Amino acid sequence: MAQTTDPATNPVTNSRRAELLAIAARLFAEKGFKNTTVRDIADAAGILSGSLYHHFDSKESMVDEILRTFQEELFGQYDEILAGDLDPRAKLERAVVVSFEAIDKHRDEVAIFQNEAAHLLTFDRFAYLADRNQQSREVWLTLLRNGVDAGVLRDDLDLELTYRFIRDTVWVAVSWYRPGGRRTHTEIARQYLSILLEGIRS
Amino acid sequence: MAQTTDPATNPVTNSRRAELLAIAARLFAEKGFKNTTVRDIADAAGILSGSLYHHFDSKESMVDEILRTFQEELFGQYDEILAGDLDPRAKLERAVVVSFEAIDKHRDEVAIFQNEAAHLLTFDRFAYLADRNQQSREVWLTLLRNGVDAGVLRDDLDLELTYRFIRDTVWVAVSWYRPGGRRTHTEIARQYLSILLEGIRS
Amino acid sequence: MAQTTDPATNPVTNSRRAELLAIAARLFAEKGFKNTTVRDIADAAGILSGSLYHHFDSKESMVDEILRTFQEELFGQYDEILAGDLDPRAKLERAVVVSFEAIDKHRDEVAIFQNEAAHLLTFDRFAYLADRNQQSREVWLTLLRNGVDAGVLRDDLDLELTYRFIRDTVWVAVSWYRPGGRRTHTEIARQYLSILLEGIRS
């Protein structure tokens, strides 16, 4: 492991890494992490399974990199929303829209997080996923609380539950949303917001 | 051959089977089907792993029996609601309440279905799960359509999407609901209905 | 095992034993000893596998009893032929006929001996099978030698090889002979003798 350049950041090797990670992500999302073998990934990449270890330390480190990268991007967007100057209702809308966008642009990553996080969480290495869950909770609760404080959302809501309902509905959509399908992710976001906002406005 | 009673239905031997299935269900729900070894189940039951095969053909047949039994009961309840004489809105409420009840009474079974169905579905043996998914869709769409026809629900809803939002929000709750926790399943159902019905009423 | 009467000879329990042995023999002959499970036998007998152990010590002791009983009868017949006063050629004919009769009357036992002896032989318990093989060799060699000495058989034969050809052709017939089939065991014996005796007569 006496590498002088970290393959994860070296732009030259990066393209192949990214390629392989995309293949792995697709399979993890489709069949589950445990149900995907290293050989499945290698086969799909047209190499032998042992060769994957020139690129990655382990199967675990593949999911790790997949999830980590995705979450950085996603939470970056949430932070922007929080820091922005939209009004509370618009911020909430934006958060929903951004989430559905993520489902569209990062289907595999979202699916993996959705299906595997609970189990991965039980290993030290993936403890950061729990932090991200916590962070997500804070984002949504803040958005909701701001809405209530501003008087645009019902003040009789159990915010904790409301947050969970929203989070669940949004993210589980990854299980049935098909890019290029009948409904665009924007339409789905709109339809959901039309129900949700009607249901929680003051 | 000369067996006069099928162990799967014989009430006497059934107790041990049921016990073992409950143990298996708990583990499948907690760690996932693939992540649960036959030895995990046997250990939890206090027997050797090979001894499980005195009761069941395979690990697969265990999930099979768990899911099948649960679904029969659940869909029995949905059928009762559909056949009952409540008004459309009350029927919808009842369906939501019954679902949260199932989450409370059959946490493990719901969790297994929620987490494993997509993958199990890819095997012939579990093709019936696809039928159940279809049946579920028909139940909810019927309830929603009746509500719209009766004029109690908004007529601008995309019913297909609405059904998915409801189904997802309800069932994914199994991932965080804790029996005996701060909120009862009835309270959660009420809170969700208060948002949902407000959001979709005409 | 403090039994006051040997179940193998007690006439009362004998019928059930014989029944079970016949069932076992059929299965051993059809599928092979190793490929037949104790459960296969029990299933065919309409009892549970554990119950077989009230009748027999082990699966091995079942084949043992099957083979032992059969061989006693068969070699009794050979001894009668050798001790009888037929002329050499008639004795040889009789030995062939008696062997095909055994194939007809004891299909399963012959098949088991034919297919399993080589392997069973490697265990101490079945060392007596080697003795029987030796005894068989002596019977046939004696018959052939007497024929040659009497001038009715070619004196240029390699008797050792001739014995093997005869033994093989006769016993392997068990693999295709079907009782009640197109040809009776007597017809088969006649046809074989017509070729053999023509081939080896002086």
Added chain:
Amino acid sequence: MAQTTDPATNPVTNSRRAELLAIAARLFAEKGFKNTTVRDIADAAGILSGSLYHHFDSKESMVDEILRTFQEELFGQYDEILAGDLDPRAKLERAVVVSFEAIDKHRDEVAIFQNEAAHLLTFDRFAYLADRNQQSREVWLTLLRNGVDAGVLRDDLDLELTYRFIRDTVWVAVSWYRPGGRRTHTEIARQYLSILLEGIRS
């Protein structure tokens, strides 16, 4: 997927496969297919049992390849005889000689076929063995019929039975023939032919 060479036909990797198959064949022939464990094979090859699966799909696929390869060669030879221009009697002699040659050169393969075919036949995968049996029957019956038609063989023979006698005597010889033993395979073939042809000539 992106494999340019099939390991089963690639001459380079083939050597290791062939080595392992030879080891497996020896054991299958000696102890029987069922009595030979994958570990037995691996031990004999000096590797771990799991490593065998780098070369073969399963224990079954090993016998499959062993039998298939052998039968192709053998039936190739029979076809040559049938297509050749020897006289009927010489063709029959040649077929016997070729068969004893096979016993000498492919002891293990012949033994496996002789001992396991009946059982393997009961699995779809080995259905082709039944075809080969049928093909063998046609070869011998053709040879015999041609001999009768040409007037060199007795016309009172039951050809079906005669075929079986020949086939059985020839192939079962594998159970006692030892390469390098007192009698060469050619001597055995000669001795058998001297009896057989005398017995069936017109």
Added chain:
DNA sequence: TATGAATGAGTCTTCATTCAT
């Protein structure tokens, strides 16, 4: 005699991973 539950040793197979070439 038979049942039903269990044992314990073993069998085939899988799979992430390593490493010499």
Added chain:
DNA sequence: GATGAATGAAGACTCATTCAT
């Protein structure tokens, strides 16, 4: 970067056998 061979640990499943009831 990749191959091909192998490791080693584990996993699902089998099966002869035991034994309390």
